[in-house]
């Protein structure tokens with residue numbers, strides 16, 4: 305994994321790392337802007353560079369090159385050099401103005417369709433389709449025929465109003481894709497409003513496409529104007545490069561040997577198109593910092609030190625009898641079933657279980673992030689004094705990030721690729737009313753110190769950071785408003801084990817230092833046992849065991865926990881071959897009678913476990929298990945036989961009569 309040193313850490317002057325600096329360092333933008341600049345300069349300096357009116361007919365026809373007429377004269381006796389210079393003015397005006405109109409319409413329609421969706425999207429899409437199926441040039445010709453002789457603005461309007469549909473379709477697709485990205489979801493969760501999400505989060509990511517759209521539309525406008533003029537539609541009394549071509553063709557320039565009368569405007573239109581295309585590529589590169597270049601170096605990290613855990617009294621988070629399902633056409637998937645859990649202030653609760661057992665659904669439902677078809681079917685979630693499931697959207701926005709924050713699975717992708725880290729760290733704080741720049745900066749630095757990243761990386765872009773550093777940034781953002789609780793759903797899954805371990809140590813140290821509570825979700829039980837205060841094990845949507853971590857490690861009570869622990873290599877002792885748990889969990893769409901682990905359990909008691917409604921039983925102090933081996937109403941002989949059978953099957957004891965066997 306590599307990291308790129310950000311601006312402040314290199315010796316390059318800071319301005320060179322701004323968008324303007326990168327523009328001047330990009331060969332394409334330099335060539336494109338140079339070419340376009342040359343045409344603009346020639347157009348602006350036309351009155352200085354030539355004394356003649358381009359429409360004046362005062363000279364003889366088809367004069368050759370001379371000091372007085374560097375490019376000779378036309379069949380009507382006009383100075384060709386003057387026509388070229390003044391023609392550049394109107395040609396560029398048509399390109400820029402029609403390009404701007406078309407781009408404005410494309411962005412407005414494309415974003416409105418994607419953002420509002422539903423009927424608005426349908427209506428805009430129909431309009432786009434109508435414009436796309438109408439053939440472009442004939443449409444312009446018909447429209448231009450009505451405004452013939454009216455000057456340049458009607459031409460600009462017709463081209464601008466007919467040239468937006470393709471761009472709108474592309475921008476709509478891009479905006480739709482962006483809406484699905486994690487960093488937009490994260491911005492919403494962090495409390496950013498729709499205007500900020502559209503203009504600050506989405507638009508910069510579309511800058512390359514919008515610029516491409518503009519240069520494409522400008523090119524289309526220049527070519528359309530040239531095409532219209534060439535066939536004599538539009539106002540041929542104007543001097544543009546298009547009307548130059550029209551008159552050159554109409555007056556037989558090639559037959560008269562005045563080939564440059566045709567070549568000059570033709571070549572100029574081609575070069576103008578090239579400059580637009582070069583700028584298009586360059587803007588794409590500059591607006592997407594990932595395509596840029598940078599040096600390689602990993603920074604030295606500083607590890608925060610641990611402090612004592614805050615004392616726990618009353619539960620900070622209380623999940624009571626929570627039921628969550630996904631309503632699908634084939635039935636309801638009951639992904640979380642009657643879950644009751646508590647998290648104390650300052651406590652790290654680990655949540656483990658096989659893939660698909662409902663860990664993420666529980667986390668999403670408890671934090672009100674569950675999207676349809678997911679739905680809370682019953683139960684309550686209380687965080688301090690807030691009834692989370694009953695909060696209005698506005699009240700929820702106030703509480704989220706301030707009282708609790710979330711670090712998603714694969715959360716590195718929640719960083720917006722075109723915004724500097726600093727802006728993204730500020731975002732959550734700004735959305736909750738912190739606007740003072742000095743405060744924002746001081747807090748950002750403090751957070752970076754806390755999670756072990758050099759503060760110079762505040763001015764880097766996400767792609768300049770390694771995966772581990774991005775993860776630290778996301779954790780720093782989650783800590784920004786000092787929430788009481790952070791829910792972390794597999795926050796380190798995408799990282800290599802060494803970085804994973806460092807980050808987990810830091811999370812734990814920060815937690816101890818700040819006294820915050822954490823719900824930490826992972827598949828990795830051995831990791832959880834090491835870092836958690838308490839562990840809850842989920843299976844098929846239910847919490848099947850809860851215990852202090854060390855107790856769960858020393859004496860796992862539920863056969864599922866025992867088999868799960870056996871699937872991981874031990875932290876000490878000789879290496880042994882591990883096997884997974886045979887079989888698979890039951891379908892969550894079906895009714896589950898009795899214990900959901902019955903089919904895979906090595907200690908099952910037929911007639912009990914597959915018949916009785918499942919309950920949770922106390923096992924030891926602070927330890928509970930949803931297992932009938934701990935049900936005081938089940939006969940001890942039945943339990944002993946079940947345990948004995950499992951030991952025989954595992955080859956741990958011989959087939960002699962059981963004398964004493966206790967649960968677990």
Ligand SMILES: Nc1ncnc2c1ncn2[C@@H]1O[C@H](COP(=O)(O)OP(=O)(O)OP(=O)(O)O)[C@@H](O)[C@H]1O
Nearest residue numbers: 630632637639658659660661662663664665666892
């Ligand atoms: N959108 C959905 N529609 C229908 N079923 C879903 C949907 N999302 C999840 N499920 C089902 O809900 C159950 C719980 O899924 P969930 O993602 O919460 O499990 P998990 O324990 O977090 O798994 P993992 O560790 O792989 O993320 C699974 O059976 C899954 O197939």
